[in-house]
Amino acid sequence: QTYENLEPRTSSGTAVAGAGAEGASAAAAAGAADGAAAEEPPLTPEEERVRSALVRFYKSRSTDKLGNVDRIARRYRGDNVVDLWAALGIKYSLPPPTAVMWLSRTLGVQSVVQWPKGAVPQSARQALQRLEAPEAPSGGEAAAAGSSPPTRAALLRAALEEGDLDAAGALAFREGCPEDGLRPWLWRAFIGRESSSSGKGARDDEAPKRRAAYAELRAQAPEGDAGRLRAEIEADARAVWRGEQFSGRPEVVDAVVALAMTQAQQCERYVRGTCEIAVLLLFAMSGGGTGSVADAQADAFWCLSRLLSEVQDSISDDSTLAEQARRAHELLRVYDPPLADLLSSHGLNALPTLRLGAVLFTRCGLTLVACVRLWDTLLADPARFAFCDCAVVAMLLLRRGDLLQRSSISGLAEMLLEIPSKADVGALVDTACAICAFERRKGLDYPPRPLEEADSGAYAAAALDQAMSAAQTRLTSIWGKVRAAGAEAAAQAPAWAQQARATAKEVAASAAVVAASAADQAAAAASAGIDQAAAAASAAIEAYERTHKERAPRASRSRAPSPARRAPRRPRSRKGHRHCSWRRRSERQGGGAKRHGGRSGRALGCRRGVRSSRADLVQDACF
Amino acid sequence: MASEKEKDQYDYLFKFIIIGDAGAGKSCLLHQFIENRYKKGSSHTIGVEFGSKIIHVGGRNIKLQIWDTAGQERYRSVTRSYYRGAAGALIVYDITNRDSYNHLVNWLQDARTLARADTSIITVGNKCDMKDKRAVTFLEASRCAQENDILFLETSALTGEGVEDVFIKVARVILNKIEDGLIDPNTMVSGTHTGSQRIGSDSGGEAMSSKTCSC
Numbered sequence: 001q002t003y004e005n006l007e008p009r010t011s012s013g014t015a016v017a018g019a020g021a022e023g024a025s026a027a028a029a030a031g032a033a034d035g036a037a038a039e040e041p042p043l044t045p046e047e048e049r050v051r052s053a054l055v056r057f058y059k060s061r062s063t064d065k066l067g068n069v070d071r072i073a074r075r076y077r078g079d080n081v082v083d084l085w086a087a088l089g090i091k092y093s094l095p096p097p098t099a100v101m102w103l104s105r106t107l108g109v110q111s112v113v114q115w116p117k118g119a120v121p122q123s124a125r126q127a128l129q130r131l132e133a134p135e136a137p138s139g140g141e142a143a144a145a146g147s148s149p150p151t152r153a154a155l156l157r158a159a160l161e162e163g164d165l166d167a168a169g170a171l172a173f174r175e176g177c178p179e180d181g182l183r184p185w186l187w188r189a190f191i192g193r194e195s196s197s198s199g200k201g202a203r204d205d206e207a208p209k210r211r212a213a214y215a216e217l218r219a220q221a222p223e224g225d226a227g228r229l230r231a232e233i234e235a236d237a238r239a240v241w242r243g244e245q246f247s248g249r250p251e252v253v254d255a256v257v258a259l260a261m262t263q264a265q266q267c268e269r270y271v272r273g274t275c276e277i278a279v280l281l282l283f284a285m286s287g288g289g290t291g292s293v294a295d296a297q298a299d300a301f302w303c304l305s306r307l308l309s310e311v312q313d314s315i316s317d318d319s320t321l322a323e324q325a326r327r328a329h330e331l332l333r334v335y336d337p338p339l340a341d342l343l344s345s346h347g348l349n350a351l352p353t354l355r356l357g358a359v360l361f362t363r364c365g366l367t368l369v370a371c372v373r374l375w376d377t378l379l380a381d382p383a384r385f386a387f388c389d390c391a392v393v394a395m396l397l398l399r400r401g402d403l404l405q406r407s408s409i410s411g412l413a414e415m416l417l418e419i420p421s422k423a424d425v426g427a428l429v430d431t432a433c434a435i436c437a438f439e440r441r442k443g444l445d446y447p448p449r450p451l452e453e454a455d456s457g458a459y460a461a462a463a464l465d466q467a468m469s470a471a472q473t474r475l476t477s478i479w480g481k482v483r484a485a486g487a488e489a490a491a492q493a494p495a496w497a498q499q500a501r502a503t504a505k506e507v508a509a510s511a512a513v514v515a516a517s518a519a520d521q522a523a524a525a526a527s528a529g530i531d532q533a534a535a536a537a538s539a540a541i542e543a544y545e546r547t548h549k550e551r552a553p554r555a556s557r558s559r560a561p562s563p564a565r566r567a568p569r570r571p572r573s574r575k576g577h578r579h580c581s582w583r584r585r586s587e588r589q590g591g592g593a594k595r596h597g598g599r600s601g602r603a604l605g606c607r608r609g610v611r612s613s614r615a616d617l618v619q620d621a622c623f
Numbered sequence: 624m625a626s627e628k629e630k631d632q633y634d635y636l637f638k639f640i641i642i643g644d645a646g647a648g649k650s651c652l653l654h655q656f657i658e659n660r661y662k663k664g665s666s667h668t669i670g671v672e673f674g675s676k677i678i679h680v681g682g683r684n685i686k687l688q689i690w691d692t693a694g695q696e697r698y699r700s701v702t703r704s705y706y707r708g709a710a711g712a713l714i715v716y717d718i719t720n721r722d723s724y725n726h727l728v729n730w731l732q733d734a735r736t737l738a739r740a741d742t743s744i745i746t747v748g749n750k751c752d753m754k755d756k757r758a759v760t761f762l763e764a765s766r767c768a769q770e771n772d773i774l775f776l777e778t779s780a781l782t783g784e785g786v787e788d789v790f791i792k793v794a795r796v797i798l799n800k801i802e803d804g805l806i807d808p809n810t811m812v813s814g815t816h817t818g819s820q821r822i823g824s825d826s827g828g829e830a831m832s833s834k835t836c837s838c
Contacts, residue, residue, distance in 0.1 A: 410688040413673040
């Protein structure tokens with residue numbers, strides 16, 4: 001479904017208003033059964049616009065929500081309409097261009113999209129509310145006259161008088177400046193916002209002072225290669241805004257040359273795009289070309305010098321332009337992935353920004369009137385030219401159907417470059433405002449954001465993942481919390497696993513070192529122990545042998561029991577001690593000693609006993 | 624409106640590509656050809672630029688779709704895709720910069736391998752208004768072009784000298800090839816198309832604008 005294949009709008013708000021009549025009967029039929037609805041106050045025009053759009057939307061979706069449209073329209077009026085289409089976008093999986101289209105048609109006067117929700121200045125909100133509220137009657141005939149709300153021009157003039165640029169910005173952002181005669185003051189106020197401490201900009205009563213200052217600057221003698229510079233500027237002044245009747249007027253060309261020359265001498269360089277901006281400023285400051293160009297010159301120079309000091313990098317610096325192109329393409333990738341992919345596949349990522357948004361849209365092919373209208377919004381934006389990205393993407397969305405159908409790269413490029421010349425500036429601003437609304441509303445989960453360097457498949461997966469994540473975040477169930485914790489754990493798992501592996505390696509390494517050290521110590525201790533034990537055993541043997549030698553003669557005389565005999569006995573089998581058993585038998589038989597050839601059985605038994613004791617000593621020392 | 628449309632109709636559509644070292648003046652050349660004025664303070668091209676213009680050659684209206692590529696090495700992968708299907712190629716060098724002339728052979732090789740073997744190629748020595756800083760003589764560049772069987776001209780994007788001649792010369796060569804039957808204008812890969820076919824099949828963009836460059 002392409003953007004322009006949906007029902008085309010004719011002008012700001014009229015398409016939806018017209019469709020409202022169509023949907024009204026359906027909604028009335030559906031809502032008639034609802035008795036409570038009759039007690040509700042009538043819908044405001046803005047609520048009616050939302051309701052009509054909802055009726056059409058729900059009818060196209062074949063849902064049973066038609067009975068709730070009044071309630072939904074009341075709930076999502078004003079700024080909340082952004083939340084409405086974000087929620088519907090998620091629920092019905094709307095492609096972002098479709099949601100942008102619906103939102104652009106339902107943004108009302110009270111929808112403040114240039115500030116984040118909750119950060120709208122009080123004065124801005126009040127100024128918009130006064131547009132719909134009837135003025136307090138002041139008695140008599142004035143009471144009858146005051147029953148209608150004040151006009152936007154009156155409110156804008158009052159805001160400028162008070163120097164309330166928030167209120168002026170709120171009144172001018174969506175709909176632009178309502179009167180050509182008011183625009184010079186409005187633009188001076190917005191352009192001089194940074195330099196004016198009072199916020200009142202350059203007032204009309206200060207015009208003589210500005211003219212005198214400009215005349216003084218022009219009178220200064222040109223320095224250096226002024227002749228060549230003048231020739232170059234004159235060539236530019238004749239070439240810019242080709243086809244526009246205003247820019248072809250001789251006095252306009254002269255004024256543009258004078259402005260650009262003065263500006264170049266002040267800045268000591270001629271900034272590319274000066275002539276384009278100068279023509280636009282002259283057109284605006286002369287009341288849309290109807291006033292005196294000569295009188296408008298000083299105001300135009302005042303604005304030009306301040307504007308160029310603010311934006312000259314963004315219109316001439318390579319790196320800044322490249323960054324703008326990257327940013328706009330990323331925004332397009334969010335709002336129209338197929339178109340972004342198509343441009344990427346042809347290497348045309350930067351072309352929309354560099355050609356459509358060139359020199360703040362003064363070179364792209366818009367008419368002077370259309371460009372002035374777009375500048376009303378650009379200058380009223382508190383984010384200051386950040387709206388340019390939204391406008392570039394809006395231009396592409398407005399012709400996305402044609403662009404996507406182009407088979408050849410050259411055809412695509414030509415179609416892209418001719419968008420501004422055929423664009424309806426009202427639709428362009430509305431679409432850009434809708435994109436701006438989605439972008440600056442914090443906390444919206446719509447449209448889904450693609451991952452960096454993602455292809456279309458990965459983008460779909462990422463969008464699905466984001467939608468799932470958003471849905472689960474909204475759940476208050478324990479499962480939602482568990483999943484969130486699980487997701488967090490899963491996300492951290494690789495880091496943890498790596499950490500665990502590193503720790504395990506460290507522990508294993510230290511354990512190995514400790515074990516090796518312990519083994520060394522044990523081996524050394526064992527070696528020392530063996531030596532000591534061997535020494536002790538040798539000493540014991542020697543001592544025993546000395547003792548045995550000393551006692552042997554006495555033992556043969558007194559038959560005293562040998563030391564080995566007194567030592568604790570171990571269980572021994574009879575078989576292993578045949579000589580002992582033999583001795584016991586011989587003792588039972590009597591006088592058996594003689595059969596041993598003079599050696600007593602005691603002596604045999606003791607020798608065997610000495611060997612056992614020696615082995616036991618060595619064995620005990622080792623273990 | 625009808626006369627406007629008739630004025631914008633064309634008999635043939637040729638795809639051109641402009642290549643060459645960074646700083647040789649490719650974008651200024653294109654801007655001078657499309658807008659008839661010098662592009663002061665021109666910055667490096669980011670990726671590619673595009674322009675189109677209808678010229679009158681040999682009794683025919685010929686629409687040129689011209690792709691101006693970035694000369695910087697970092698955009699080389701992007702710009703290589705634009706060679707395909709180009710009927711004409713302009714290899715631009717700076718006559719005051721010897722290196723840009725020395726790299727001519729590389730650009731020629733790229734054009735012959737990435738475009739078509741029969742792509743009409745012209746070597747353009749730009750900045751010929753800066754004669755006192757000349758580093759490449761006319762004779763030397765002319766001989767080189769002759770050896771490589773390609774066209775050669777010197778231009779000045781600043782003054783506009785020779786700029787239109789470059790495009791007309793290449794367009795005439797391509798037109799001759801079509802009339803001799805060497806190129807079939809109905810095949811997409813040839814880089815040429817007949818006007819009636821384009822207008823009928825791809826209404827809108829191609830046939831509606833005669834000048835679409837404001838780079």
